[in-house]
Amino acid sequence: MTATSQPSTTPLHDVHAELGASFTEFAGWSMPVRYSSDLAEHRAVREAAGQFDLSHMGEIEVSGPEAAQAMDYALVGTLSAVAVGRARYTMLCDVDGGVLDDLVVYRLAEERYLVVANAGNAALVFDALRERSEKFDATVTDLSARTALVAVQGPASAAVVAEATGAELDGLRYYASMRATVAGHEVLLARTGYTGEDGFELFVDTGDGPTAAVDTWRRLAEVGASHGLVPAGLACRDTLRLEAGMPLYGNELTPERTPFHANLGRIVKFDKPGDFVGRSALERVGEPDVVLVGLRGEGRRAPRHGYRVLDGDREVGEVTSGALSPTLGYPIAMAYVARDVAEPGTTLSVDVRGRAATVDVVSLPFYKRPSTKG
Known part of the structure; x- marks a missing residue:
């Protein structure tokens, strides 16, 4: 635009x-x-x-006899294993393992997938899927409009x-x-x-x-x-x-972070057949130096995106998203922090407009809906 x-x-x-x-x-x-x-x-x-x-949001169809193989190569998950009528959360990574977008992929038929991309990345995802599908008998169509x-x-x-x-x-x-x-x-x-x-x-x-x-x-x-x-x-x-601990692209997910930094390494499937874009880089990640955590605050002042996280006088991370939780009634935030202070129960502080606000590291998500039948 x-x-x-x-x-x-x-x-x-x-x-x-x-x-x-x-x-x-x-x-x-x-x-x-x-x-x-x-x-x-x-x-x-x-x-x-x-x-x-x-x-x-962007909607992109990948279809054809080798659509499943194209999806396995283009994305970090095993989309060929998704049953018709089911969906899977996955990611599009670059060759260095950085996240280009997080996606929900629906398998509509044996040879037809629907990829739902974030609005700001729809064109990027379409171009990447089209490029990564060139070696396969598959057609990539942008249905967003x-x-x-x-x-x-x-x-x-x-x-x-x-x-x-x-x-x-x-x-x-x-x-x-x-x-x-x-x-x-x-x-x-x-x-x-x-x-x-x-x-x-x-x-x-x-x-x-x-x-x-x-x-x-x-x-x-x-x-x-x-x-x-x-x-x-x-x-x-x-x-x-x-509140549900769900990452937002541009905040928790960026090309500078891999799925492993965001505690989402489980969606990267190294056991699928063949190569996929970013595989070599992702195999080398190991345990990242910084990881995504939840922070619970006190009072009414909420940490916001970009605020510094401190361990005493040492800067140990940065807030990616934060708000005063309407459901829970206290400040919550997600942040990338150094691994040595990422254990739940660790007390840190956030620089909230020049004042240190005490926060505790907590497990994500902050909120889980009550269990219901089915």
Whole structure:
């Protein structure tokens, strides 16, 4: 986006304006940051349900006889082992092992995958997948411009989505997908999310215009009204994912860090057949000198992105994300710190605008949803 160009708008932009949303520019998109208040929307997702527009995300299809082999080479996971109808969290790394993006990959058929990329990295992921697939009999297609994505998250989300689609959801496991119909439009319905709650994401084809996305949004909102569903913006999505200990690209995940730095080495599969981009570098990582940890603070002053973490007078790390937790009532943060101070229970401090705020290293996530049947 050039200095004079306007941010892109999603197919649901006019709906958000009708709902009184406040907008912000994010990754080149005009997105609703909130509708009422960050706290009210956050609490709705924890206690009932929230409805999000995620149409700024990138959707890329990889298909063909050697799509599985192409995915195994391009990404750090074993995507060839994912069953049709299931999904997997994985990463695109560079040759040095640095994270270029974290992704959710859906296997829609034996020879067809859907890769969901972060908005700011969609073009990069498309170009990388296309380049890395050149040696395989596989086709990479960018579907982002014709795909809307609506999420319903929270303990009441299953009731809302079941009523809106008429689908039986008891058998739909976490990180699985199925075809469903909303307001007469076919959607890809996935039990996935980024909030720490049960939730669903609905991919809507907008190749014929925004009508299908608008109808889907309005039907979910209509059904959800009796379940406590509210529209929710990017601000509460960030505090929700932080409480759930979920990394954000550009904060916890960057090209300067490998999955092992972020305690996500388990997603790197060295036992899969053949080579993959970044393998040699990742095999050499060993135990990183700095690792991602959770920090729990006191009072009301929250550590923020970029704040220094201290062990006495020694600088030992930097905060990547932080906020006053709406659910827990105390400051929380994620930070990269030196391995020798990364043990849960270690007391450190954060330089919060010139004042040392005491924090304790804690295990992630900060919040886990109550166990529910199924």
